[in-house]
Amino acid sequence: MGVLMRRVLIGAGIAGLMVVGAATAAPAMGATPLTYRVTIENRTQADLTPVVYAVHDRTARMWRNGRRASFGMTRLAEDGVPDIVRNEVARRRGVRSAGVANRIAAGRSISFTVRTTTRHRRLSWASMLVCTNDGFTGQSSYALPLKRNGRTRFSVRVNARAYDGGSEVNDERSSSVPCLGAHGVGRDERRVIRRHPGISGRGDLTVTSHGWGQNAARVTIRRIR
Numbered sequence: 001m002g003v004l005m006r007r008v009l010i011g012a013g014i015a016g017l018m019v020v021g022a023a024t025a026a027p028a029m030g031a032t033p034l035t036y037r038v039t040i041e042n043r044t045q046a047d048l049t050p051v052v053y054a055v056h057d058r059t060a061r062m063w064r065n066g067r068r069a070s071f072g073m074t075r076l077a078e079d080g081v082p083d084i085v086r087n088e089v090a091r092r093r094g095v096r097s098a099g100v101a102n103r104i105a106a107g108r109s110i111s112f113t114v115r116t117t118t119r120h121r122r123l124s125w126a127s128m129l130v131c132t133n134d135g136f137t138g139q140s141s142y143a144l145p146l147k148r149n150g151r152t153r154f155s156v157r158v159n160a161r162a163y164d165g166g167s168e169v170n171d172e173r174s175s176s177v178p179c180l181g182a183h184g185v186g187r188d189e190r191r192v193i194r195r196h197p198g199i200s201g202r203g204d205l206t207v208t209s210h211g212w213g214q215n216a217a218r219v220t221i222r223r224i225r
Ligand SMILES: [Ca+2]
Pocket: 133, 134, 164, 165, 166, 167, 168, 169, 170, 189
């Protein structure tokens, strides 16, 4: 964990209500406005850092399983830093808007509203698992449904797994894991994003206290417009 992470944790800890912001473009001609309420429940035993999200078309990506993480994604996955990846993704072609929502305490939920159109109907988000080296949870290019059982007001529930950002070795040591008060930066690994193998207990973390089940988060997406 670097200095930035401590700032993020301290800021989130004091306020607990980081300002939620998203830059949004005007609707394109012929595109129908859509609004969704996204609720993310933290299913792990530790904090999830402020959630970075984007709505975009099918050509754009924030992160992708099997690919190298962008610089911003590595900073999010290692240290919970939200702004770099938010700014990165906001500039990408095919992205309608990108924003940052609150952190999520263990066992708790947060909600945020996403306004988009039928032209940009994919949702991506990511949030670091603080008791990991570079673990995060999220969804990549999830297709927001328009209808369910013929209804346009509905909600769907999906699970989000944990991923390894591929940039820091999972040594699970207190010197590199933020929830243990890390003050240093862990050893680099040069790998792609992949499913997180889970806590092994090889370092200072324990499976009992810091592990999680099959999913790190549960997401409820409700269409409200
Ligand atoms: Ca790793």
